[in-house]
Amino acid sequence: MSGMSKPKCVIVGASHAGTQLALSLRQGGWEGRILLLGDEPVDPYQRPPLSKGILSGEKSAEQIPIRPAAVIENAGIELKLGHRVESIDRERKVLRLASGETESYHKLALTLGAYPSTITLRGSDKSGVHYLRKLADVDQIKPFMGIGKSAVIVGGGYIGLEAGAILRQTGMSVTVLEALPRVLQRVTAPVVSEFYERLHREEGVEIFTGALVTSIEGENHVERVHCADGSELDADLVIIAVGVLPHTRLAAQAGLDVEDGILVDEFAHTSDPDIVAAGDCTRHFNPIYQRRVRLESVQNAMDQAKTAAATLNGDPKPYHALPWFWSDQFDVKLQIAGLSQGYDNIVLRGDPESGRSFAVFYFQGNRLLAVDAINRPGEFMLGKKLILAEAAVDKSRLADESFPVKDLLGA
Ligand SMILES: Cc1cc2nc3c(=O)[nH]c(=O)nc-3n(C[C@H](O)[C@H](O)[C@H](O)COP(=O)(O)OP(=O)(O)OC[C@H]3O[C@@H](n4cnc5c(N)ncnc54)[C@H](O)[C@@H]3O)c2cc1C
Known part of the structure; x- marks a missing residue:
């Protein structure tokens, strides 16, 4: 077969x-x-360090490649960066880019990720008000950081709390505002939320729950944040971290099935047999939990990408991974x-009310x-092992720290 007639995959x-999809595709024989x-x-x-080592300055952008550039190059993967795809013509199998260029494909993979939910209120467009999703966001945040300066974080989810912790560690005074009654409410049990509220307070972060921001004030740059209860907080920097939304516009406009995420089956197929999708932009049926889920995690991005690559290589394997x-x-x-x-019901192992080490096991019945x-x-x-094995668990032993972890596996 000549080079020209071999199928082209655009991701x-x-x-x-x-x-991951590109590398697995090549490894699988494409x-x-x-x-x-x-x-x-x-x-x-890598995106996770943006609210960790990159924000603190402990790491530089060069230190967080997903894979070394040489690995991507040696796999013969062409990178085309700084280009936004504007539309998909599924009939002609052509992508239109924002630059006006086009790219044809035989197979297409959508790994579009997610973007931050925004809040619109008076002053939310002021300088010093930022979201945190991209390296470029951190570059914009950095000039407003500094010892003794004040930061207000809107949103007590993982990203808001991680960013708050880092800013505090760099010497800023930090306040986290959470609209719900507790931080991490959507994802953890109350005992874990309480632990994180204690942890942050012990480290000098102020946390207000049930706190609704009403406006952001300041001449040109942010100076203060106003809340619904009348309170006012000084701020040189505001980071808004109120969740993300999947990038679905491109898929929806092309007529693919979309429902809070691009719908994919267990082989990462979209509703078009020539198009797969993986990662934060998708919604899939999870066989372990027997329901559709949309996940926001590196694990899902990587594992689902491997599934999608296998599908494109004609070697389909159903996606059956435990989320972590x-x-x-x-x-x-x-x-x-x-x-x-x-x-x-939950089982606790260790004491969440003192110290910084314990585990919460979540059960539905047994x-x-x-x-x-x-x-x-x-x-x-x-x-991980017990969930995957669907093993019966002796809850009293699980809660009893005199039984070492290794003895609980067969219990
Ligand atoms: C600050 C932060 C901390 C995090 N910490 C953790 C953590 O500790 N653990 C964890 O598991 N997960 C963490 N996550 C989540 C994790 O980063 C995501 O789940 C992961 O990045 C998803 O990968 P993805 O490839 O699906 O999507 P993304 O990483 O969002 O990548 C999608 C890419 O597609 C690009 N794109 C979108 N539309 C187009 C278009 N039309 N044309 C061209 N390009 C386009 C986007 O700009 C982006 O570069 C964190 C996320 C953030 C933001």
């Missing part, structure tokens, strides 16, 4: 899912062209295995759904 979105196209003007980089996630705040590493939604392990890598591994 749109050059981050965790896109880069012989034609692979074009990895992304709108950010920089080589694919992590978050770093101060000296605490949280590791989560599984999805806790729908739990009706079925283990998930574990939140706080500075407990052993319990994280245990949880």
Whole structure:
């Protein structure tokens, strides 16, 4: 077969899912062209450090490639960066780019990720008000950081709390405003939220829950944040971290099935047999939990990308991975295995009210759904194994720390 007639795969979105998909596609035997196209003007980089080592300055952008540039080059993957895809013509199999250029494809992969939910209120467009999703966002945030300056974080989810922890550690005074009654409300049990509120307070971060921001004030630059209860907070920097939304516009306009995420089946197929999708932009049926989920995690981006690549290589394998996630705040590493939604009872191992190490096991009846392990890598591994094995768990032993983790596996 001549080079010209080999099929060409275009992957749109050059981050965790896109880069993994490209590499797995080549490793799995794809012989034609692979074009990895992304709108950010920089080589694919890891996103989690943006609210961790990159924000603190401990790491530089060069230190967080998703894979070394040489690996991508040696796999014969063409990178086209700083290019936004504007539309997909599925009939002619052509992409139109914002630059006016076009790219044809035989197979298309959408790894478009997610973007921050925005809030619109008076002053939210002022200088010093930022979102945190891209390397470019951190570049914009950096000039407003500094010892003794004040930061207000709107949103007490993982990204807001991580950013708050880092800003505090760099010497800023930090306030986190959460609209709901507790931080991390959507994703954890009250006991974990309470732990994180205590942790942040111990480290000098102010946390206000049930706090609604009404306006952001200041001459040109942000100076103060006003809340619905009349309180006012000084701020040199505001970071808004109120969740993300999947990039679905491109897919929806092309007529693909979309429902809070691009709908994909267990092989990462969209409703068009020549188009796959993976990562934060998708919604899929999870066989472990028997329901559709939209995940925002590196694990899902990478594993689903591998599934999509296998599908494109004609070697389909159903996606059957246990979701896992992590978050770093101060000296605490949280590791989560599984999805806790729908739990009706929990088992605690360790004491959440003092110290910084314990685990929460989430059950529905006697079925283990998930574990939140706080500075407990052993319990994280245990949880992963028990969930996947659908093993019966002796709850009293699980709660009893005199039984070592390794003895609980067969219990
Ligand atoms: C600050 C922060 C901290 C995080 N921390 C963690 C963590 O600790 N653990 C964890 O598991 N996850 C974490 N996450 C989530 C994790 O980063 C995401 O789940 C992961 O990046 C998803 O990868 P993705 O490739 O699906 O999407 P993305 O990383 O969002 O990448 C999609 C890419 O596609 C590009 N794109 C979109 N539309 C177009 C278009 N039309 N044309 C061209 N390009 C386009 C986007 O600009 C982007 O570059 C964090 C995220 C953030 C923002």
